[in-house]
Amino acid sequence: MLANDHIDLTVEPGEIHALLGENGAGKSTLMNVLYGLVQPDQGEIVIDGRRVECHAPQDAIEAGIGMVHQHFMLVPVFTVTENVMLGAEQTHGGPVAALDRRRARERVVEVSREYGLAMDPDAIVEDLPVGVQQRIEIVKVLTREVDLLILDEPTAVLTPQEIDDLLAVMRALQAAGKSIVFITHKLREVKAIADRITVIRGGRVVATTGPETSEDELAAMMVGRSVSLAVDKQPAQLGEPVLEVAGLAVDDERGHRAVDRVDLTVHAGEVLGIAGVQGNGQTELVEAIMGLRPVVAGTVSLRGRSLAGRRTKQILHSRVGYVPEDRSVDGLVKEFTVAENLVLNMYDTEPFGTRFMLHRDAITKSAADRVARFDVRTSSPQAPAATLSGGNQQKVIVARELTRPLTLFVAAQPTRGLDVGSIEFIHRQIIHERDVGTAVLLVSSELEEVLALADRVAVMYRGRIHAVVPPDTPREEVGLLMAGGSTSGEPA
């Protein structure tokens, strides 16, 4: 398949160049070409007027190109220094070739001081927060003496504060004469930092513009039509409490307390949004509500009836809809057809089947209806779910849950990694579900999403509900809460 079609991209020295595009637009392919992971069929790469061929990342590094991947390439049990030296190990020489850790450590200290990337060279990586891990990746690239850094979706895993720190680091790098290609789909950040913006759609460059372009214009270029980023909704019509969580405590896999004395109430007809940086207990909270994780203490009740001891199947059958946060692992059986995935949790219930047998005609017919209604782009309802794009896979899950009568809808990261068009669609569906009187519990690490959809925002930090604020709270304030601060300003 043609992922990049005659793309021209010029990055000036000392420039921060944003590469903006939806998922699947070809951003990553382009960068993989630059980094030597994918070979171009035609075209050339010129650095400082010299034509280079990158057949492997090593070539790219030698040509002065470094890449920080979206998913960190760090060994969790190694120290910062060991991770930085990995791949370019220096030795004392001689037949034994013992590693020269001291020299590597000095280099780490030197580079991190030079660019203001504070870190402890002897810390074990897995003990460090995500933002610091990302800095290690950047330092690792910088120690290889590169001139051009490619940052692939660097802000996806960061708190608002960490994002600000990262932007500061990028400016420092720029001041030191480095060029940066900043891949993202977040318009706000692009406008905040980029000198120039190249928008890619369908493997082609749509435009190269400056940061003065408005967010709406940029979004329209990305998607190819005008989109409404704001979610259009009426004030909530609050009903009875539907989901009540009191004093809930839940442990994670390693036995650490992940959810600590959480109290929550979600009413019919409202969206309760849970904001928080990933890994602050949201996953465990949702799984405990869905009966997928044991409750250590506290109660969860649905319309006044305790869910204690109920199995996931019973909870799902009590009119609870669930969009799990990881669609490919938890939400879909990828080898199953779209039709089968659409009945994945209702296959043994009329009209799709009984305890003993499936009604295949009903399953097929309903699949055709729902594929049409939710605009799932698939060659056929009988195609394996794996053949669909991420956005369409997510639509299958949303269609599965929202086409049955619900009293509670639990959506975890419902739009993660989706393109703007799909996000818009799913947001409308969630608001529609709220408007028909369903209680909605929305968990998202995208602060914008929570603020746009929620009627109340609960900020989760280190397993606890840190604060509950209205959705018109300034995002800076919510961001501070997400990092454990309080609204009055002092750091936690």
Add this chain to the structure above:
Amino acid sequence: MTSDPAEPAPAEPAPSTPAPASGPAPDSARWGTRFLYHLWSANAFTVTALAIVLALLIGAVLIVVSDAEVRATYGYLFARPGDALTASWERISDAYATLFRGAVVDPGAIGRALDGTGSWAAVFGPSSETLTAAAPLVFTGLAFALAFRGGLFNIGVQGQTILGAIGAGLAGFLLPLPVLLHLVLALLAGGLAGAAWAFGPGILKARTGAHEVITTIMLNSVAAIFIGWVIIQSWALDQSRQGAISHPVDQSARLPRLFGWLDPGLRVHLGILVALAAVAGVAWLLNRSSVGFELRAVGLNPQAARVAGMSVTGTYVLVMVIAGGLAGLGGATVVLGTAYALTTLVAGSVGFDGILVGLLGRAKPWGVFAAALLFGALQAGGRAMQTGSGISLELVQVIQALIVIFVAAPALVKATFGLRAIRIGRISGVAARGW
């Protein structure tokens, strides 16, 4: 040295990737061209057929190498190359022709039957033997395939088969029951014994996460020794006969021969029809039933199955019990259909072969049936080859194993024959998953 008679003609050159551009099958192409195009893409059927061809070719090499006389002609290969080639060709063609005559039909026998000098029984004898050998393999193949679809690697088919043999055998000579009832109960006893044997690994997997490969392998050894212990018990051992052999199974519990009225030598028995019913049953279970839906979901993505409210652990136990029951029926088919008594080696390698059959059949019920027929044919033909051409029966086992290796490593077959790759990795998925 292409030699085997049943070769599905790979003579046509690969339709050298359609002339214009490189796209999917050309729309305007004639039906025949399109058929060849798809035949030559690496689909399951083509890969399997070519795996069989490859295995037979390697088997041919082994035939030549293992024959002292033919080997001798290679000593003066450069002086008289004709000798070596002729001797090899004759040896191979004779061996495979005997294999075919022993497994499918002997053309000579048809002639003799037609002109009255031979019996019709001789015509149907080979296919009768093939079906007889295939019947237990269908059950054991299903036992592996079903567990595989549920995400479990059931290496314990052999042990479950042995337990099935014990259950059916004991019910067969200990229970004094009337004709039909006795057979039904004996089969049931076999199935239940196999199911009970598999329940252990199932519950251990569900409760403690103990890997089924480890537990079932261990239980295979236990079963192999357990049957020896059962046979030498006073209530089981047949004192009137030499060696460790149990009482014979009552007539009322034996699987009736289907064509005994034509010739008592036609051994094919009711077991093959029961096996056919089992294939249909498992196919229904997998594709039409709610339990099958759960089983497939758990097999493909246990995490998503759990999130969708299915009981993954419950499914594991159920899968193992059903698989064990099928394997047990396989053992029962051996005892009630051909052996008629328990010996320590009564189950032979029916259980282990079932694993190969399940893999070759790509863990699909009707695929398993076809694979069991193939293996049954190889075994029936192999016996004929041993008596008729003096070639060791082990050769057949080598060929069986080679077929499965080639099927499990489709890249090898694709490279050998220059097949076009197709996108779906289903073939490689069969053997490269589950651990």
